[in-house]
Amino acid sequence: MIRIHGTARSRAFRCIWAAEEAGLPFVLVETGFGAALRSADHLRVNPNGKIPALEDGDLVLFESLAINLHLARRAGPPLMPEGDDASRVLQWTLWAATEVEPAAMQWAYHTYLRPEGERDAGQAAQGASGLGARLDVLESHLEGQPHLLGEAFTIADCNLAGVLYGAWSNRFDFGGHTRCRAWLERCFNRPGALAARKLREG
Template structure:
């Protein structure tokens, strides 16, 4: 039986969305980030990234992690590539060329987009100040090149790889999503905007997102 560790308000959304796309049965352990708790090591604290029981599974104390009948995998993008290849059918690469493309785009999103996209996401929360607006503008400028590359790639494509929805779309969309509060970036890139809308219109994404919204934004899950 597959077990997915990680709260919905974390990178676990990537794996929970993919599991929904595949139709995988799984147990979900909502491990919460320790920083969300006043005393994560208290006897009555919910399971979190500092809990000994979870650290025994992932010594790095990061989420998500999975246990697939004894196969332990960490890091959301690696988890998704593994699950797609094992269970995903058409969501998986059909050959070595597609495999390379899916890994390339997943890693490009992680290394070239995620940090600055997260800055936009964080700075967009709450009341906007001159300081938060400046953070967003700097992050948006840093994202110009990778977003332009993504726009060129999607200009004549419906999906990221192989003319079908795949794990590459899940991995990249869940990183690009962080920049969504800054709509000018997407208005200037219609192919990226339309692609992300297609991804987020999928029933499995909507089901995942509904559960994410139902989870508390802070404190114990």
């Protein structure tokens, strides 16, 4: 049985969603923040002292998007396509981590994550601008297709949308990025996403 360590109100949400999309049975090992992350048991599965982590038989993984790629590989197509599209999945997954998430988190920290007295409006604006520039790329890419790789939803959509969940759920101004907004709505209203959202939002 797959074991996902974390809480749905963290990046573990992405992994719960991916497991639902993959149709793989799993248990959520509820692991919050703080002292629990420094316990010997948790450091065994994630030596970084963070969540999430995954156990799948003898395999132990950390990093949410790597976990998702593993779950998708287990499921196979269409969630994890083959050939050149498998490389495109890696491209969009790495783009989500290196280009989108830093800007999204800068906006998030200074908009709703940090206590109000620790927020910096200039930092929030800078994060919003950076995220907007990445959304320009995504908006152009989505022209004429419902998902990142074409007609089919893949783990690339799950990974990138998962990174954007905080912005989407906390009313980031998507402005003229209408394709991006419609794509996120499609992604987050899939049955697998709704099951994961129920845990996170409930």
